[in-house]
Amino acid sequence: MRQPLLVGARSFAEVHAYTWNEAEELLELKIPVALIDAFSGLTGVGTQLTLLLQNDWNVSGETFPSGARVAVDLARVIRQGGQPDGAVSLVYMPKENESLAGLFGSFTAAGDAIYLNVIEDVKSRIRRVAPVADGSWEVTALPLPGDGAASLPMFADPYTDSFLLRYENFLTPPALYRVDEGQSLQLLSQERSEIDLSGYVTEQFFAQASDGTSVPYFITRAIDRKPDASAPVLMYAYGGFGIPMIQNYELFYIGPTHRIWLEQGGVFVLANPRGGGEYGPRWHQAAKRTTRQTVYDDIYAVAEDIIKRGFSAPGRFGFIGGSNGGLTAGVVATQRPDLFGAAISLVPLLDMERYHLLLSGASWMDEYGNPEDPVEGPALLAYSPYHNLKPEVSYPEIFLLTSTRDDRVHPGHARKMAHKMQDMGHEVLFYEAREGGHAMAVDNEGRAFNAAMQAVYLMQKLME
Known part of the structure; x- marks a missing residue:
């Protein structure tokens, strides 16, 4: 028919x-x-x-x-x-x-x-x-x-x-x-690989969240790399909108950055916190609106499980994520600076009090909640990175990347976050692409440039 x-x-x-x-x-x-x-x-x-x-x-x-x-x-x-x-x-x-x-x-x-x-x-x-x-x-x-x-x-x-x-x-x-x-x-x-990947292996593990839920994650490392508490770990996660993150060769927003990281001797982790669609609607519903903090608690459970297994140590983690994942990067950097020594926040939401007033923000209220609601508003402010910055806390030097032409997440989120961190005396890196929209690039040259910036930042923060 x-x-x-x-x-x-x-x-x-x-x-x-x-x-x-x-x-x-x-x-x-x-x-x-x-x-x-x-x-x-x-x-x-x-x-x-x-x-x-x-x-x-x-x-x-x-x-x-x-x-x-x-x-x-x-x-x-x-x-x-x-x-x-x-x-x-x-x-x-x-x-x-x-x-x-x-x-x-x-x-x-x-x-x-x-x-x-x-x-x-x-x-x-x-x-x-x-x-x-x-x-x-x-x-x-x-x-x-x-x-x-x-x-x-x-x-x-x-x-x-x-x-x-x-x-x-x-x-x-x-x-x-x-x-x-x-x-x-x-x-x-x-497709041909730009590097020899035969010497690497991917393993899946499960961390236990504070409520007893098993949270899956993948570790990719060199085969001959044994558990090492000094190992630098790059973690990537999304945790939103019911979208599952699985083993793609190139990942949303970061492209080949994780392979560059592996080639330089790092360990790569894909975490699958609740909020995504890895286990269907129930997995998504568990971390929406007022229960959004569940996403971040699951990520901390993964990091702590990696530490228990001897693969890394507090402060040796870097986090990278884009869009909703950029929000996650901002949250983990402000909530757990003891765990994360680096954070890359790409085209992020960071001001959760006004997100619904900017560009496409109103269409995401079913996911995050209504900032004007007496119950959902306080829940949003409780984790909003922009609102939880404190002058006396030592944060990692966050790398904020956005685009002037992003018509989905307003670049004002990253701009005001960088400005507030500078005003408080915190170190912060900021880059705004003039084109590329929500993807921050219009061609392979732009994507390669973004991946190079991300890789260099991570190596400077976690490998030197």
Whole structure:
């Protein structure tokens, strides 16, 4: 079935879907549309439109749980004036250690099946899901080359069960595979690594948060590097908007910085705190609005677990993050300067009292909360980096990077943070790119320049 769909969003949490009925009248579909689906494009098999549920959905007395992917018979919904009654079936319900979240490349439709990028303990697993005659869905596994990150195409050929798949991890450059008839992978091409990565290894560990929750993280290091309390550690995390961070060869906002760090003898850590989508909506919901501090407490638990394992020591950690991760960098530097000897805050939010008044800020209120609310306002101020600076505290020399043309997070966040730190007598580094928007660069030369600045700063702070 080919049916045009129109998707509109009032915020990151309020997304609506529309289509046209036989009378060519615009019809709103009374279905929940996740932000991830809106970004990736709504698709399905035959008349079945698939949806990822961010919340429990009750239809005709049956409740479909949050985190699941369901199918809606679109033809029937249109006939019923946009109502989904009796038109919904369960496609895939993740297990306790799984998630269907993912900003891009999380699902596609090819031939007569749906392909899902199931994240199992922060590692990609591909599942082929096809409808059967009794209305249920049959699930089969598609083998991958390893425990890394797979990415499915947004759109595939609806008439064949073959498509292209991308696979990578921290130490494996992106490779492009052809999936034939939904069963086997054929390597077509692979990017070349700029350095020899054969002498490095990635291991996964779990830290215990203060409430007993197991928080996953990855350590990448030289194979011959034994646990060493003097080791400099670069930590990266995001922890927001239900977006999972997995083993990508290049990471959001920092590109190849972590590989430069490894080549110079450092240890790299990817932390997966709550707030992200590593374990579905429950993982995200645990660190929203008034419980936002959970993100940062999880990061401290990871750092302390690394210390217990003998991989580093207090003050030997650097943190890097962009956008929401830039906020995280500001928080960890101001809350735990004893742990972090360096922090790079890229295109960050830092003033959580006024973030909703600047550029796209109002659309993030479902994530962070309303600064004007009597309950949520104090919770925001409790961790807002700009508001928690103190003249008597010794902070690491934070490196703030922003862009004049950032139309998402206002550069004023970084500007005023740098100004306040200088006024208080704290050392701070500030760089503002004139172009590049929220990515801070428009081409590879700009990205290389940013990565070089970040790497040099980290080496000066943690290796010299």
